[in-house]
Amino acid sequence: MKDYRVGHRAPTDDGYSNPLTRITESFGPDVFEHPENHGSGESDPETMRQLRAVRDNPEATVRIYRALPPGIGAINQEDWVTLSEKYARQHSYGETGEDNDWPVVFADVPAASVYTDGNDLAEYGYDGPALTGLPDLDGRDQPSPPAPGPWSDRTPEYHAASQALIDGSARAQLAAGFQTSGLDFAQLAARTGHSEQVARRIVAGKTMLNAPTVAVYFQAMGVKPGNAAVAAYEAEQVVLRRLAG
Incomplete structure (x- = not known):
């Protein structure tokens, strides 16, 4: 490698x-x-x-x-x-x-x-869509991998999405993330597994949003979770790993 x-x-x-x-x-x-x-x-x-x-x-x-x-x-x-x-x-x-x-x-x-x-x-x-703008592990602290189990999709992006939905900024963050991502809608659709039409509706805020969907779009567009989202993720992982034994 x-x-x-x-x-x-x-x-x-x-x-x-x-x-x-x-x-x-x-x-x-x-x-x-x-x-x-x-x-x-x-x-x-x-x-x-x-x-x-x-x-x-x-x-x-x-x-x-x-x-x-x-x-x-x-x-x-x-x-x-x-x-x-x-x-x-x-x-x-x-x-x-x-x-x-x-x-x-x-x-x-x-x-x-x-x-x-x-x-x-x-x-x-x-064997998936190209992933660009990836963070590296050059000695910097990075979020730990998700604990095994049914909550393994609760990534830092998931926590960022949840907070954005709570404070009402999810639609604005999706629109801004798309503008700065350099992606077109066809590329965004390929990364998220949605149709181009659905991708357009989500970015435009013309459909009901939930945390898993917003998290997928944050990750696809390279929206970096803030410190609060990462901290919430790490705290949750500690609990999940204790529960998993």
Whole structure:
């Protein structure tokens, strides 16, 4: 994963590979109990936690990571990605010292857009719309991945959306976010999974809004959650992880 665009193609919806929602079709039914029997025999705790979350909730989002040269900040369709920050960091190391390490970017995406060919639990292919303007992990504090379970979609964007709906700023934030995103409605529709007509109505505030929908649009348009939303997210994650045991 160190090379920005490697020669061999990442797994996608190619008729052979499977999305994370059907991972047992690639690795076998024992992959969750005995990950050491698959691929290189190594499994990362973050990877396995995310895979188990998808097993419990196929609609869950997962956090993907990728090491990139500075200034790119994007994950494109057919890019290699990993579910482990540790693994991505290992592939970001520069050959001439720490100052030349590549940044690691991340994004939260639907599990169904991440594919495996059954060769390695550490590496996957992303098969979704291009993701640009991504934050990196260069030593900065970042929100932790969502806890497994039915609330795994309650991201920082979800909390930002909830607050925007409460204070009445959701429509204004959607309109402003679209203006600054650089996207057209066709691109926004592709990122959100909605039709172009629906995307236009949501951005124009001509339909009923709810927190999950606004959160999806915030993420698609690159609207960054404020500190209060991130703090609310982290506090909730602490509770959810305690409840999950």
